[in-house]
Structures are given as C-alpha cells and as structure tokens.
Amino acid sequence: MKRVKFLFLIPLFLFAVDNQKLLDCYDIFAQKKAELEAQAEKILEEKEALEALKNTYMALIKKKEEKLKQKEAEINATLKRIEEEKKQIQKLLEENRKLLEEIKKAKLDKVAQSYAKMRAKNAAQILSNMPQKDALKILQKLQPKILAKIFSKMDPQIAAKLSEALLKIQKDKNESTANP
Numbered sequence: 001m002k003r004v005k006f007l008f009l010i011p012l013f014l015f016a017v018d019n020q021k022l023l024d025c026y027d028i029f030a031q032k033k034a035e036l037e038a039q040a041e042k043i044l045e046e047k048e049a050l051e052a053l054k055n056t057y058m059a060l061i062k063k064k065e066e067k068l069k070q071k072e073a074e075i076n077a078t079l080k081r082i083e084e085e086k087k088q089i090q091k092l093l094e095e096n097r098k099l100l101e102e103i104k105k106a107k108l109d110k111v112a113q114s115y116a117k118m119r120a121k122n123a124a125q126i127l128s129n130m131p132q133k134d135a136l137k138i139l140q141k142l143q144p145k146i147l148a149k150i151f152s153k154m155d156p157q158i159a160a161k162l163s164e165a166l167l168k169i170q171k172d173k174n175e176s177t178a179n180p
Helices: 002-117 120-129 132-141 144-153 156-178
Strands: none
Touching (some): 002 120, 002 144, 120 144, 132 156, 144 156
C-alpha cells in the first residue's frame, strides 16, 4: 500500500512539478508579451514621429516648389519683357539707320547741287584735292553735262582716275541689280 500510495503520489508530484514549470512558462510568456508590446508601442511612436516628419518635409518641399514656380514665372515675364524691349530697340535702330541714310543722301544731294552751281574750274580744283571716295560720291550725283565741264577743267590724270572709278561703280551697280 505504501507502494501504491507512493505510485499515486508520483503523478501528483510530477503534476505539481509540471504545473510549476507551466506557471513559470506563463510568467516568461507574459514578460515576453509585455516586452513585445512595449517594443510595438515604441515602434508605433517612432512611426508616427516619422510620419509627422515626412508630412512636415513634404509641406516644406511643396512651399519651396511654389516659390520656385513663382520665381520661374517672374523670370519668364522678365525675359518676355526684355525680348519685347529688344525688338523695339532693334526697330528703333533700323528706323534711325534709315533716317541717317536719308540725311546723308539729302546732305550729299545738297553738296552735289552746290558743286553743280559752282563754276567748273572751281569745282574741278576742289574735287581734285579731296579724297577720291568723297569726290566720287559727289560726282555720281551730278548730271553728265555738268560732270563733263568739271572734268574738262581738271588735271587729265585725275579726271581719268575719277572716270575709271565712276565706270567701275556703275558696272558694279548694274551687276548687283542684274544678280539679286
């Protein structure tokens, strides 16, 4: 009977030992669960902080992009205004060139008229002493009859050079009008 009691006590003892181990396991699992929950909560807090940081950063980027778009629009408007002013300046320059050409032509016409009204001998002396380029400009504006009188009063060598230059100018004009 002692043996039977002993045999009966062994399972109870084993049950008590297993029960103690089981209780120890529950305690370990409870500790691990608490640790995991704490870590999960910490991760969740870090995730929320990261999300807040991300949202702040995105808002900052959006604000910077808006400023960049505004600056770009201002620069484009400035460039457009500069291009318009450039076109106006070029137009004014072209108008001024035309006016200057007209003034030079009118001035040359007046000078040529003055030479046409002079005595041939005086005109010949003046034209002989001025640079050939300037003399040619004046001589081109004169009528052939007046030109002949002036050439007749000039030194024959100077008259020959001026005549050749006039012929060359006329030839160049004819070629340029024939071959546009």
